[in-house]
Amino acid sequence: MDLRKPRYSLERIKSLVRQKKYRITVTALQTAITDFGMEEDEIVFEIEKISPAEFYKSMDSFKAKGFWQDVYHHTICPGVGSVGVKTKAYVKLQISEDNSVIISFKQL
Numbered sequence: 001m002d003l004r005k006p007r008y009s010l011e012r013i014k015s016l017v018r019q020k021k022y023r024i025t026v027t028a029l030q031t032a033i034t035d036f037g038m039e040e041d042e043i044v045f046e047i048e049k050i051s052p053a054e055f056y057k058s059m060d061s062f063k064a065k066g067f068w069q070d071v072y073h074h075t076i077c078p079g080v081g082s083v084g085v086k087t088k089a090y091v092k093l094q095i096s097e098d099n100s101v102i103i104s105f106k107q108l
């Protein structure tokens with residue numbers, strides 16, 4: 001089941017990231033490198049720029065039922081990584097044990 005409202009406060013997610021209380025999954029890191037040429041610090045920079053208007057849906061985790069994930073369609077602007085043109089990123093975020101978790105960061 002998908003929800004049309006965020007399950008987590010985007011400001012709380014960003015606050016945790018600023019406090020360095022976050023994890024990036026191996027998959028998210030690999031796809032960010034492959035799709036955008038981005039390293040961890042650039043991913044964190046983009047998370048800070050996500051706006052509430054970019055919210056797409058909240059969904060139940062496929063692997064761990066009962067854990068919700070908020071999905072954003074975030075615009076990556078020119079000059080970031082090797083993109084060169086505006087493109088959309090599919091970003092899936094979660095809060096777990098008082099940490100932000102960047103589950104997915106890939107080209108939409």
